[in-house]
Amino acid sequence: xxxxxxxxxxxxxxxxxxxxxxxxxxxxxxxxxxxxxxxxxxxxxxxxxxxxxxxxxxxxxxxxxxxxxxxxxxxxxxxxxxxxxxxxxxxxxxxxxxxxxxxxxxxxxxxxxxxxxxxxxxxxxxxxxxxxxxxxxxxxxxxxxxxxxxxxxxxxxxxxxxxxxxxxxxxxxxxxxxxxxxxxxxxxxxxxxxxxxxxxxxxxxxxxxxxxxxxxxxxxxxxxxxxxxxxxxxxxxxxxxxxxxxxxxxxxxxxxxxxxxxxxxxxxxxxxxxxxxxx
Amino acid sequence: xxxxxxxxxxxxxxxxxxxxxxxxxxxxxxxxxxxxxxxxxxxxxxxxxxxxxxxxxxxxxxxxxxxxxxxxxxxxxxxxxxxxxxxxxxxxxxxxxxxxxxxxxxxxxxxxxxxxxxxxxxxxxxxxxxxxxxxxxxxxxxxxxxxxxxxxxxxxxxxxxxxxxxxxxxxxxxxxxxxxxxxxxxxxxxxxxxxxxxxxxxxxxxxxxxxxxxxxxxxxxxxxxxxxxxxxxxxxxxxxxxxxxxxxxxxxxxxxxxxxxxxxxxxxxxxxxxxxxxxxxxxxxxxxxxxxxxxxxxxxxxxxxxxxxxxxxxxxxxxxxxxxxxxxxxxxxxxxxxxxxxxxxxxxxxxxxxxxxxxxxxxxxxxxxxxxxxxxxxxxxxxxxxxxxxxxxxxxxxxxxxxxxxxxxxxxxxxxxxxxxxxxxxxxxxxxxxxxxxxxxxxxxxxxxxxxxxxxxxxxxxxxxxxxxxxx
Numbered sequence: 001x002x003x004x005x006x007x008x009x010x011x012x013x014x015x016x017x018x019x020x021x022x023x024x025x026x027x028x029x030x031x032x033x034x035x036x037x038x039x040x041x042x043x044x045x046x047x048x049x050x051x052x053x054x055x056x057x058x059x060x061x062x063x064x065x066x067x068x069x070x071x072x073x074x075x076x077x078x079x080x081x082x083x084x085x086x087x088x089x090x091x092x093x094x095x096x097x098x099x100x101x102x103x104x105x106x107x108x109x110x111x112x113x114x115x116x117x118x119x120x121x122x123x124x125x126x127x128x129x130x131x132x133x134x135x136x137x138x139x140x141x142x143x144x145x146x147x148x149x150x151x152x153x154x155x156x157x158x159x160x161x162x163x164x165x166x167x168x169x170x171x172x173x174x175x176x177x178x179x180x181x182x183x184x185x186x187x188x189x190x191x192x193x194x195x196x197x198x199x200x201x202x203x204x205x206x207x208x209x210x211x212x213x214x215x216x217x218x219x220x221x222x223x224x225x226x227x228x229x230x231x232x233x234x235x236x237x238x239x240x241x242x243x244x245x246x247x248x249x250x251x252x253x254x255x256x257x258x259x260x261x262x263x264x265x266x267x268x269x270x271x272x273x274x275x276x277x278x279x
Numbered sequence: 280x281x282x283x284x285x286x287x288x289x290x291x292x293x294x295x296x297x298x299x300x301x302x303x304x305x306x307x308x309x310x311x312x313x314x315x316x317x318x319x320x321x322x323x324x325x326x327x328x329x330x331x332x333x334x335x336x337x338x339x340x341x342x343x344x345x346x347x348x349x350x351x352x353x354x355x356x357x358x359x360x361x362x363x364x365x366x367x368x369x370x371x372x373x374x375x376x377x378x379x380x381x382x383x384x385x386x387x388x389x390x391x392x393x394x395x396x397x398x399x400x401x402x403x404x405x406x407x408x409x410x411x412x413x414x415x416x417x418x419x420x421x422x423x424x425x426x427x428x429x430x431x432x433x434x435x436x437x438x439x440x441x442x443x444x445x446x447x448x449x450x451x452x453x454x455x456x457x458x459x460x461x462x463x464x465x466x467x468x469x470x471x472x473x474x475x476x477x478x479x480x481x482x483x484x485x486x487x488x489x490x491x492x493x494x495x496x497x498x499x500x501x502x503x504x505x506x507x508x509x510x511x512x513x514x515x516x517x518x519x520x521x522x523x524x525x526x527x528x529x530x531x532x533x534x535x536x537x538x539x540x541x542x543x544x545x546x547x548x549x550x551x552x553x554x555x556x557x558x559x560x561x562x563x564x565x566x567x568x569x570x571x572x573x574x575x576x577x578x579x580x581x582x583x584x585x586x587x588x589x590x591x592x593x594x595x596x597x598x599x600x601x602x603x604x605x606x607x608x609x610x611x612x613x614x615x616x617x618x619x620x621x622x623x624x625x626x627x628x629x630x631x632x633x634x635x636x637x638x639x640x641x642x643x644x645x646x647x648x649x650x651x652x653x654x655x656x657x658x659x660x661x662x663x664x665x666x667x668x669x670x671x672x673x674x675x676x677x678x679x680x681x682x683x684x685x686x687x688x689x690x691x692x693x694x695x696x697x698x699x700x701x702x703x704x705x706x707x708x709x710x711x712x713x714x715x716x717x718x719x720x721x722x723x724x725x726x727x728x729x730x731x732x733x734x735x736x737x738x739x740x741x742x743x744x745x746x747x748x749x750x751x
């Protein structure tokens with residue numbers, strides 16, 4: 001019950017609770033449990049250590065992050081992230097490279113809990129892994145975006161113009177999340193990519209960057225063959241404020257075309273306040 | 280008049296057949312029970328450490344389109360949709376498809392959610408009857424209501440998939456109640472194995488008798504009437520050791536239409552839900568196996584025992600009979616459609632284990648069972664088998680049924696403990712005994728009649744009467 005409560009606490013209350021766990025010997029007990037031969041006991045231990053957040057558990061957790069059981073390893077690195085300890089990151093990047101054993105999404109989820117402190121390591125790893133495992137690469141690209149790491153823009157631009165379509169799409173999205181205007185021209189070029197996923201993400205990012213110089217380019221994307229691209233282009237135009245809205249209204253008045261249809265849809269959805277659900 | 284020797288030999292032969300079948304089916308059942316036990320134990324030990332809040336808050340959690348087809352659901356629809364909108368999930372849309380209802384389902388929806396018509400572009404990737412209008416609600420940004428011409432459940436689901444915008448689609452029955460955190464739980468395998476997971480099904484539990492307030496289940500109780508009580512045991516057995524076992528064997532052939540999540544890309548690749556079948560949920564899952572195995576694509580399908588969908592089960596013999604007849608017609612249709620997979624090593628465990636089991640024990644089971652009810656007593660009367668054997672056989676048949684039901688309850692207790700009171704478990708144990716004495720035989724008869732209706736080409740669903748959650 002104490003552990004359940006501890007998970008809800010923040011700030012000084014949480015620190016006090018950690019101190020209480022240490023003084024009551026719970027941390028030590030869980031560390032001992034990590035040496036158990038039974039996988040679910042070890043899993044139980046890493047889970048408790050994650051909640052107790054004691055710095056004295058870092059070393060045993062680092063050992064547990066090399067355990068033979070996947071769940072124990074993942075539990076251990078999550079616990080390390082919860083302690084804002086970046087020493088487990090190397091282990092996590094290795095795990096990402098081997099996605100048959102660890103899901104990169106779940107590892108990335110844990111890295112996100114560390115926050116901006118993980119940015120430099122993620123960027124460094126992304127540079128190393130340019131030609132590496134695809135799933136790991138995609139997740140690192142997504143992480144740079146979610147961590148809003150502006151220093152990663154150059155690396156992402158390389159991916160945006162690279163040969164891999166999934167990496168291009170992920171990079172287009174991440175550049176929008178970061179919001180660095182340096183990416184504008186390349187994003188505009190990406191509106192003509194052969195893959196619709198890349199075009200859709202590029203349109204979304206131009207919207208996030210409120211790139212009002214690119215209204216004409218986004219206007220062309222309103223006639224894209226894929227609805228995903230058309231919708232994001234319309235949404236992006238709507239983000240440009242009055243100029244974008246006027247453009248959409250003018251397009252909507254031209255009956256019958258795909259561009260007119262999607263413009264009318266976006267405007268109707270925006271009038272109801274439901275337009276941002278899909279981007 | 281009769282050649283006594285021929286009668287004797289025939290009866291003996293049939294008795295051996297029934298005995299062999301009896302041994303076979305019980306080996307399969309106990310095998311499944313054994314596998315499910317370890318699978319559920321492993322799962323419950325892992326899942327208790329999952330940090331659901333982290334998944335809930337993660338921007339990496341995959342968005343889901345929940346598709347709820349509705350036909351003549353004016354009574355439960357508003358409450359059901361409200362409960363769907365309350366699901367804990369970071370990014371989801373609820374697509375309600377009014378499949379040309381003849382009652383006031385659409386009017387209730389418009390009024391309850393303040394719906395407004397929105398001109399919406401739809402990419403028609405799957406065949407469906409024309410969509411009349413699409414509505415949105417200013418109060419519920421993630422609610423989409425599709426009003427279309429009537430075309431049946433499969434057609435409505437296909438239309439919903441066409442309208443949906445996210446990569447995962449969750450097919451549900453509009454008259455069912457999904458537990459608050461169930462969507463999060465059922466999507467977890469897609470986060471764990473995003474490349475390979477194509478379908479995940481949750482458990483269906485009986486809602487009759489439970490307390491429901493404002494679209495939320497507030498207290499789990501056993502049904503107060505006889506038929507729903509027996510069905511509670513049946514559902515526990517079917518899901519906790521049936522589907523959990525098949526999932527572990529990578530041969531899951533059914534993901535209930537009431538609650539399943541699919542990768543949209545794969546559903547579209549196989550052509551969506553099939554029209555003109557009453558077992559569209561099972562048919563889709565088998566077709567996905569068929570498609571993916573033929574192309575040597577690595578994939579995973581899972582049954583999970585903790586994402587719960589609560590459903591109202593029939594409490595009249597007539598309606599239950601119609602439902603079971605329909606289910607069995609769906610099973611026959613799906614298995615015959617994909618008979619190519621039967622015992623075909625090209626389809627791996629699905630072809631070598633799943634298809635033979637479902638064909639021999641599930642599809643043909645009622646015929647053999649009913650033959651047993653006739654042939655074994657006849658053999659006893661004719662003196663082919665002696666009294667000791669006759670009694671031993673009958674006792675074993677009933678005993679195995681009871682042991683399997685009890686086994687399911689043990690799995691329930693070990694893993695999820697939804698029934699908090701010990702007395703509930705005792706009542707369920709009693710129901711597990713009683714169902715062998717009459718109910719099981721009537722069920723067998725319904726399923727035999729399904730063969731007749733299947734041969735006649737009957738694809739009717741049969742009217743279901745729902746009381747709706749609001750009244751409970």
